[in-house]
Amino acid sequence: MSQSLSTDVLIVGGGIAGLWLNARLRQQGFSTVLVERGSLGGGQSLKSQGIIHGGAKYALHGALTGASEAIADMPRRWREALAGNGELDLSGVRILSDAHYLWSPGTLAGNLTSFFASKAVRGRVDQVKGEQLPPALQHPKFKGKVYRLAELVLDVPSLIARLAELAGDSLLAAERIEPLQENAELCGLIIDGREIRAQRVVLSAGAGNAELLAALGVEQPAQQLRPLHMVLAKGPALKPLYAHCLGGGPKPRVTVTTHPAADGQWVWYLGGDLAEADGVARDEAAQIQAAQKEMAALLPWVDQSQTRWATLRVDRAEPAQSGLVRPDNAFLAEQQRLLVGWPTKLALAPDFADRVLATLLREHVQPASHAPLPELPRPALGQPVWEALLP
């Protein structure tokens, strides 16, 4: 068996939650090992739309929800990190759009009246017109109203690459994970046959958490998966658009983000209501047809004759909630030395790390001395989904 190791915090899962946490712990002097069995970011993180929500869309009903409150500080924290003067140095990570937009294609919908009256958005939303409109909406035929939300959109591949840099030598590519116990208590993990002792073990493996908990013989917390059927479109006529397009209901009819492909073209990535229940029930061809119809109705002036389309099925992994309600915050549960959680949103990765750090502080877990790590097999960076689906 290979040599055993010890570290302060052993993290399982190299998506945004594990990578962000890893960087913060290292910055505070903790030694860490982060285990990833696939590619870094290759779970949900690189399939996300990269929107750093501030909670505005949750106020669409006019009701102030927990989400509007908890998430409100995230854009500021991310902006500071991206400027190089925040809790992590993310300078160099590409910002795709400095704002996300709220777009009402017709007249001001009824639900918007209460939305603008709500405390969650007051002072944070401005109407934009003419040249201030997102490029895809700058057309004489465009009708409707557009509001600028103070929410960023990030290029997630460059974010994951930067966090992998901040991880230094702590990353470990491995597949098989078993519990390591002492006096019937978890004291680390056996990873591909190698014992790794740790003061705390954090499971941040997204949809993989359920299987890991089962392997460790732990029943709680339960996990829920929320399926989505996203649509991607790539073509020479597409221009950047970052917007929630509103329909009549509480959820955006379609949420569009735009991502740079390696060949210089733009890729529209379409989620929102289009990708939920009815969208999940459609097969790929029907889902593409639905998206084509939606985009033709919303942006009839865009020449789609050379656009290529694809779909992506992906589950959002979250703590189980009654009635599949969207959780409001990052979630963390503790059981002795084991911590397990889901950020529930990319934007909430800082909140997830805060919760782990608060636990370490409360439990008086301090950086200890450990032998330097040997050279470990390093997991690869995940690739953008549009490169795989629409090369």
Ligand code: FAD
């Ligand atoms: P993941 O990114 O899934 O990472 C978990 C990692 O753990 C994976 O790399 C996986 O390979 C690894 N793993 C699993 N099992 C094991 C194991 N046994 N051993 C070792 N490693 C393991 N949020 C936003 O804030 N803004 C958005 O615009 C947004 N858009 C989204 C769009 C879509 C289509 C989806 C699906 C989600 C979106 N989200 C968004 C949510 C966001 O992507 C997730 O909340 C977030 O990425 C979860 O991060 P994570 O690190 O917990 O999980």
